[in-house]
Amino acid sequence: MIQAAIGLRVPAGLLTQVRADLERRHPFAAERIGFLKARQAALPEGGALLLAFDYLVVPDEGYIRDRRVGARIGDRGFRPARQAAFSEAASILHVHLHPHLGRPEPSSVDRRETAHFMPDFVNVAPAVAHAAVILSLDSLSGWAWRGSNVQLLSPITVVGAPLVKVL
Amino acid sequence: MREELVRQSFLGVDSDEILAAAHVGIVGLGGGGSHVAQQFGHVGIGSLTLFDRDRAEASNLNRLIGATRLDVDVCALKVDIAARGIRSVNPAVRVRPIPGRWQDHALVLRECDVIVGCVDSFSERWQLEAAARAALIPYIDIGMDVHQAAGRYAISGQVALSMPGHLCLRCMGILTEAGLAREQYGAAGERPQVVWPNGLLASAAVGVVMELLTPWFPGPSSVLLRFEGNAQELTSDRWLKECGQQATCSHYPLAEVGDRL
Numbered sequence: 001m002i003q004a005a006i007g008l009r010v011p012a013g014l015l016t017q018v019r020a021d022l023e024r025r026h027p028f029a030a031e032r033i034g035f036l037k038a039r040q041a042a043l044p045e046g047g048a049l050l051l052a053f054d055y056l057v058v059p060d061e062g063y064i065r066d067r068r069v070g071a072r073i074g075d076r077g078f079r080p081a082r083q084a085a086f087s088e089a090a091s092i093l094h095v096h097l098h099p100h101l102g103r104p105e106p107s108s109v110d111r112r113e114t115a116h117f118m119p120d121f122v123n124v125a126p127a128v129a130h131a132a133v134i135l136s137l138d139s140l141s142g143w144a145w146r147g148s149n150v151q152l153l154s155p156i157t158v159v160g161a162p163l164v165k166v167l
Numbered sequence: 168m169r170e171e172l173v174r175q176s177f178l179g180v181d182s183d184e185i186l187a188a189a190h191v192g193i194v195g196l197g198g199g200g201s202h203v204a205q206q207f208g209h210v211g212i213g214s215l216t217l218f219d220r221d222r223a224e225a226s227n228l229n230r231l232i233g234a235t236r237l238d239v240d241v242c243a244l245k246v247d248i249a250a251r252g253i254r255s256v257n258p259a260v261r262v263r264p265i266p267g268r269w270q271d272h273a274l275v276l277r278e279c280d281v282i283v284g285c286v287d288s289f290s291e292r293w294q295l296e297a298a299a300r301a302a303l304i305p306y307i308d309i310g311m312d313v314h315q316a317a318g319r320y321a322i323s324g325q326v327a328l329s330m331p332g333h334l335c336l337r338c339m340g341i342l343t344e345a346g347l348a349r350e351q352y353g354a355a356g357e358r359p360q361v362v363w364p365n366g367l368l369a370s371a372a373v374g375v376v377m378e379l380l381t382p383w384f385p386g387p388s389s390v391l392l393r394f395e396g397n398a399q400e401l402t403s404d405r406w407l408k409e410c411g412q413q414a415t416c417s418h419y420p421l422a423e424v425g426d427r428l
Contacts, residue, residue: 014421
């Protein structure tokens with residue numbers, strides 16, 4: 001069965017805000033994590049668009065020490081995103097940065113960790129898709145969770161001047 | 168790079184791939200939209216969705232690019248005339264002619280990366296821009312008007328880029344409450360239109376789309392080009408150019424995008 005496409009559109013100004021936050025040094029974590037809030041819009045043939053409209057910064061105290069991963073956040077870090085999913089029926093996009101050029105791919109840690117926590121968002125707000133997005137220095141990629149399915153976000157469009165479309 | 172596009176290679180080394188991946192919607196395939204469609208066929212846009220329910224009439228032949236007398240005789244759909252012209256230039260373009268109201272195909276419209284609106288009325292501009300904003304799609308609006316001034320007819324018009332998060336047509340003064348209420352667009356006979364200002368405004372709109380899509384020139388986030396036909400002047404709105412790029416829009420908050428669940 002062919003899966004219906006799920007795309008992502010994010011305003012360029014919002015993405016700049018995300019990058020600025022993720023590039024800040026944390027007191028002990030090696031990297032930062034954030035959450036984009038998005039609304040879902042239906043497309044033909046069951047497809048969907050995730051339309052990012054806001055960004056939730058994870059405060060320094062939302063991180064917990066764990067040397068096995070670049071960054072780990074605890075319940076305090078996840079709670080505002082889960083609350084937005086529950087009370088606003090918002091799609092939640094977990095975002096972090098890989099500091100290299102080119103299209104980012106999830107590491108084995110990314111795959112393991114997202115498989116662990118992304119279903120929580122699906123359980124909280126099952127009517128919409130949720131996603132994990134990885135930024136690189138000049139590109140981005142993402143995977144959407146809709147129900148029990150996981151699929152590539154495609155296309156991803158950075159809406160601004162210039163308009164950048166990643167297939 | 169495709170041989171057909173080598174003369175526009177200055178648009179960027181990968182501009183042909185960027186353009187081939189782009190999906191542009193054109194709403195209204197009349198005097199303005201027929202020019203726009205023709206040019207998108209030439210520049211290498213990969214996917215075009217065309218919305219117009221009207222058929223060719225004899226009174227269109229003064230400006231409808233690609234239309235023939237035979238099209239009028241057989242009452243050809245304007246979207247089919249445009250699609251024929253595009254495919255004759257570039258058979259690889261994925262053209263989807265939709266002979267209906269875009270409002271009845273709103274989900275299809277959402278698939279577009281950019282929308283060019285070539286519609287007649289203020290109310291339809293308003294609806295179209297709102298639909299584009301709700302799906303985070305840049306909207307480029309073309310408008311032309313013939314009105315009486317000091318006992319003479321004057322041609323004027325505009326091209327505007329309404330970028331999500333930035334100034335909208337209301338912010339730019341193109342849509343006003345008075346205009347929407349009056350809904351009177353032109354005074355020189357019924358819906359006056361002529362080919363040369365349509366062509367000029369359509370070319371400017373295609374230029375705005377090319378700046379958006381290709382990396383040849385860092386285009387602005389908001390555009391308002393004003394056309395004074397009698398003076399043969401197309402000028403960039405000075406305030407918008409100098410001060411308005413950082414201005415934000417209060418009419419379309421980002422939080423109001425998407426479907427209401």
